[in-house]
Every structure is written in C-alpha cells, then in structure tokens.
Amino acid sequence: MTETLTPETAEQVLETVQWAAAEETPLEVMGAGSKRAYGRPSPAAHRLDLKALSGIELYEPMELVMSAKAATPLADIDAALAENRQRLGFEPADLGPLLGTGAGAGTICGAVICNLSGPGRIKAGAARDHILGFHAVSGRGGRFKSGGRVVKNVTGFDLSKLMAGSFGTLAVMTDVTVKVMPEPEETRTVLVLGAGDAQAVKAMSEALNSAFEISAAAHLPAGVAAVSAVASVAAAGAAVTALRVEGPEPSVVYRAEALKALLEAYGNREELDTAESLAFWRQVRDVGFFVADGPEAGQAQVWRLSVPPAEGAGVAARILDAADGRVFYDWGGGLLWLALAPRPDGGHEAVRGAIGDGGGHATLVRADADVRAAVPVFQPQPEPLARLTARVKEAFDPKGVLNPGRMYEGV
C-alpha cells in the first residue's frame, strides 16, 4: 500500500531514507507536489512528504543571506524578503498553473532542486548560482552538508550545483541557504512592436551586446502577445519584443531611452512602467500564456528548449514547420517555450532534431503521464556522459530509492 511519510525533523528524514535504503523501497520526494507532473512518472512505492519541514531559520538582510527548511513555501520567503525590499535573484517560476496543480504552492527546495529560474537568468543567474549551502540526506541514508553561508567558497566540491537540477534523485535536501538580492528601485520595459522572430532575436542580441545591462529579454509573437496580462501589450495587435532594465531611477530612465534609440530600425517602440513590467515578466516567468490550453482544453504539450540565443528563431521555425503550435522566447532567444498540439510521442524526435550542431537541450514539461512515461522527458545524453551520470547517481543513491527514473530510466 502506498503510504505518505511526513517526517517533522531532519533526523526523521534520515531514519525514513535509511529504512527505504535497507528495504530497497523507492520513495517519491515531495515538497508541495506542485511539480509532481514534471518529469517522468516515478514508480515509487511511498511518498516522502517534506511539508512539515518548513520555516525560515536565518535571514540577515544586511548580509544578503537566508536559510530555510526544505519545504518552506516560496510565498513565505517572498513575503519575508519583500519586507526588506529584497528578493530571490533567480526569480523562481510558479509553474503550478501551467502544470494544473494550482498557483502559489512551490517550496524553496522544490525550486532549487528543479533549478528553476526566470527571465532574470541571463543576468542574475539560475537557482544554481544562488545556493550557498545545504544539508541533505543521501539516498544511501547518510546526512551530509556542503557549502556554507558565504558567496565565495571553494572549500571542497560544490555539491550545491549538483543538487540544483537533480530533481530529487540524489539526496533529500532538509534545508538550504541562499543568497538574496536587493529589489531594484525601478523597473522599466522597452517594447519593440511588430518584429518577426528572426528580427526580434537580432534586436535582443543587439540590446544584450550593449552596455545597458538588460536584465531580461523576451519575444512574444503576435498570437502569444494577444493573451498578455498587460492590457497595452494584449491590445498591440502585433508581436512584442521586450527588454527589461532595472536599477536606480536615473539610470533606468536613461537606459530605456538609449535602448529605444538603439532599436529604432526594428519597429515602433513603447515602454512599460514598473507595475506593468512586473505583471508582464511574471507571466513570462510562469509561462502563463500556455495555461489556458492546459489539461481541460485538450492539453497542448509544452516543451522547454535551451539553445544558443542566436539560433533560437531557427530552431523554433524548424519545429513549427512540422507541427501545429505556438512559441515564445525568453533569455534573448536562448529559451524557447513551445505549446504543441498533443501527439502520443510528444513529437520528441522532431523537437530534438531541430536543435542544431550549436547544441542545446529540450525538456517535455507538460504532457499526460503516459506520454511522459514513454518519451524521454529530459534530453537523452550521449554515452560517456550517460555513464558518468549513472555513476554520480550511484555515489549518492546506490539502491535507487530516491525518485527513481524521474530524470532518466535507471537513474
């Protein structure tokens, strides 16, 4: 019978995993379960629900550091940070609505372990760049820590990086320490209207190659822009290329003007103020444009591709030539979000085949469980790397008790 185990302390997490390792009984690790529909379905016998491990343990605003127990809701963290005009620099997405599990449920370790990062990734870095240290229980049933509470640290291997993006297949994090960032004084977004995808990627590249410290760069083709949460964007009736500048007010005003001049050749330019900017980028971050065609409405399958930015438009064109769907671009063209008409095989060969020699990877983020079970959700790895991945898994979880198969078959 499937049981849900809800340890209340790190010590109980240890006992649970030791038991599972001894019995060779797989566990599904859960923060809030908001991303349970992400990844390959895991054949775990029991659930390890971390929700009782919640609470901020240390927050020193002047030191830009925060430690929290594993399943502390991101909402609590955001609220505490907002009191000091601070934020998580990696802008973790709330994919709950996209994945059909509701908004606002994500936990700090859930975000970190999925290496979630939003539009600010291009400047501020990913979740992996903001983890300073953590405590965890390995799949072997051993407690360990790595890192600390300071940014500069090369003392031993950087296991924090390994945790980020491991989807709970290596160890159960019991707490994490992250770097926090000051909230910018002012945020503005410069919009360029009516650029085609390839032109838009060029415009974003030009902006990113300037000295204007762009903190986010996205392109919404007309059909996607039409469902923007920002009225003026939705009403534009055209594709929208968006560039975000953040910082002290005089700097933001100057940079927004300079960007408008720089991008004159690409189309008419508009500007969003701070409040509109926040709403605009939240929707980009959470892939809000693809929520409406979700589970009830025929479930468009959602892919996420990371490619060299200059190749983004070409990759998307190759995919959409052969399939029905929509795309939008983040990270200056380097991150593609695609909603494709559902296919039993997710169209995975065509999607991955579209990635050129320049490299990149594709993840099937939303699809029915039977599709995710049949199709490689994460980019398949070439042989020497796949073997290395398996050995790293074994170094933490030799009995395969933590989220087995969540990322790759057998890992």
Add this chain to the structure above:
Amino acid sequence: MRMPEPDAGIIARRSDIIAGLRKIVPGEGVIVDEDELRVYECDGLSAYRQLPLIVVLPETTAQVSAILSFCLAEGVKIVPRGAGTSLAGGTLPLADGVTVGLGKFNRILDIDYENRVVVAQSGVTNLGISDAVRHRGFYYAPDPSSQIACSIGGNVSTNSGGVHSLKYGLTTNNLLGLEMVLINGEVVHLGGKHLDSEGYDLLGLMTGSEGLLGIITEVTVRILQKPECARALLIGFSSNESAGDCVAAIIGAGIIPGGMEMMDKPAIHAAEDFVHAGYPRDVEALLIVEADGPEAEVEHLIERIEAIAKESGAVNVRISRDEEERLKFWAGRKAAFPAIGRISPDYYCMDGTIPRNKLAQVLKRIGALSKEYGLGVANVFHAGDGNLHPLILYDANKPGELEAVEEMGAKILRLCVEVGGVLTGEHGVGIEKRDLMDTMFTEDDLKQQQRVKCAFDDGHLLNPGKVYPTLHRCAELGRVHVHRGQFRFPDLPRF
C-alpha cells in the same frame, strides 16, 4: 605536510613510462631532464617543492585522452597543471606522478559575439580572453589579480574570482561549457553556448574541483560589454569597525557596487610606498568602492555611497575625477601583494571567507595572533563578498619561522570557520588547507564528497594528496550500511 608515500614500483618503471608517453606526445613534449623538470617543481605556494617523475605537454585533446588512458592502464598518478599560479599547492608534483601541463592549449577557438561567448583552449590566460574581444568593447568579467598569467582552465579548477566578482560573479557564474577528459580517456562535453547544462550540473561540479575529476581541455565562457563608465571612491576610516559598518550599510541600502575592496593600515602603507597611489597614511582602514554603468547611474550611486560613508564615520573621502585617477586608486590595491613582497623577505597569503559583519571582530583577533607570534600581518579584503586575504610577513631563512606562520595561518582559518565562514574563498584547498578540512566538514560530509570523486576516478589517480586529508578506498566508500529491522519510526505522521 605529508604527501602520499611514493610508489617505488612506479619510480622503477620510469623509463618504460617515458617511452609510453613519447609514443603519444613526440619530441620535446615529454620532459625528463632534471633541470627542465625543476621549472615545474612548485607553484605559487613555493614553500613546497617536489620534482615530478615526468612532465608531459600535450597539444591536442586526443593526446590528453591517450595520456590518461595510458596512465590508468599503468596505474600512474597525474597532476594537472595550468599556469602554476595556485597559491594552495594545487599543482605540487608527485615523485611518482606525471604532471600534465596545459601550456600548449593556448588557442582561442571561437569568438561568437552574437551569442556573447568565447570558446578557448584551457591553457589560454584569463587576460588573453579579454584581450581577444577588447576591440569590440567586450571583456571576460572574473579578474583575478594573477590574470596576466593564470590559465582559464586553472580558473575553472579553482573557481577564481576578482575585485569585480561582487557584481559580475565568479568563474562558475560566467562559465557555459567545458570539454574535459576523464581518467579512462573518455572525452565529455558539458554545456555549450546555451544556458544551464542538461542533466546533473557537472559543469558546476567541475568548477572548483582542483584537478581531481578530469582534465579540462576547452572552456566556453560568457563575455560582457564594458560598462559605459566607472568611478571609484577612496574612503578612509579611523577604525576597522567603521569601515566594516560602511560596507554593511552600502549593501544594506541595496547597492551592489562594481567592486568594494578594503585594506588595513599595514597594507595601505606598503602599497602607498610602492606605487604612490595617493592613499592617506593616517587612516586605519581604506575602502575602494567602484560604481560602474551609465554616467547617470554612476553619478547617482557615487552620491549615495559618499553620503553613506560620511554617516559611517569616514574621515576622508575622495572621488576619482577621471579615468587616470580611478586607475591610480586601483593601482595600489592591485599591487598590494608585490608591495608586501618589498617590505618582507617572504609573505604567506591566506584566503578565508567570513560573513561581512564579522570583519572587525576577525581583524581584532588576527591582530592579537600577530602579536602572539611576533609576525606582521597586512590585510586586504574583498569586502563586498567577505573574502579576506591576510598576508603574514616572515623570513623563510629564519629557522622555524615558516612553521610558525603555518600554525598562525591555520588559527586564522579556523577563526574564519568559527565565525560562520569558510577555509578558502578562491585559492582552493590544494595541500595548504587539506588538513584543516575537518574544521568545516564532518567525516560523513567528506566521505560523500569523495564518493563523487569515485564516480570520476575510482583509483584516486588524479591529483591525489590534494584537498582531502584521508583517501578512502572507493570500494569501502561504496558500501551501504543496512539499517534493517522493523519500521523504525512508528511516530511519524502518515496518511
């Protein structure tokens, strides 16, 4: 400092190993003569020296692959070496080991402005990357003081940082891809020109791994456009406390400056005597704070920082009027190490990180240790990110002095850990801090790290004796201790 006992059997087979390596790397690429080997006997931690068994300088990834396969088959240990500027003894040779030097991996392979990346072989110098893109206004952000000499592969292996890392990140935040060779000769590519490598973040793991996991042959890094302008403030304080308060207040006000460096009185005097940067001599602590970006932003930030400095009790504030003066402000800081080298026969450079707000407390205790040991100390500090470099002044020719320095240095590093910091911020553990690892980590923590090592190199052939005080056999580390029995947590809530 004890290194693993050399294997006499390997030393006895030296000529066979030379012959094997010469089949892979012809001609002068295999170095065997004592005077030529001497060049490689130490790195930046020159107190420790050891002649390597052999040095090999491959030119291609295929050669690196063949060398590693050969060494694996022969059971020969390997020490990877970039430019040898490590201050932690990371490239200290082994009497029974082959030093693999990456000096000939010196080509830039691709400059891609559209994707804002440079692909370079691992032996290219840090500055070489910035030089290659400077004419287009770009640069590579992490700027260690050793940037003229150190290699990008070495930077990756030690996660190097510089004065601009506070705002622009360390190596790990600017690295996008790697080509590396595993001990079995397999060539692996991690990441590329796109963001976030697929699967486990092995790219992040490799960064700071000090040559223990593989040999890096190629590196893809992000480049940035130079800021439109930069100005610096030189702020003097009558106490370390008020300088520390000022740093906290700047960060607390939501300002992340382009650079924020601090020097204490001995460092100020040494630097001023050496380069005449115009530093005030009558202050206890000096901050250099740089604001960069568009003119409008720099003006605004300089004004705010100046106000914060005055509120924090600054006795002296100067703002650079032009580029020449800004560079002059920095010249003293950048020359701090050689400046100390002028006033003392030898110095020992430490590298701990502490929470910023512990600065004054830590400096006070370092001052006490300095008195106790009768050894001078000058402190330079990447104040923005808490990375402290105490330089202990000594004379290696005085018997016992090096030992005293090491003992005092160990006390300083323990102190860093005690106040919530770490043993090394950017120089690496190497041999230097190896035996202090247990002040920060439990036996279980260290074992888990070594299990990761086993996933890459289960025979401990890559850079053994570095970073980890005890080498556990991988078979022993792999064993799972079974806690069988009844369900041991009857109290656990479940549904």
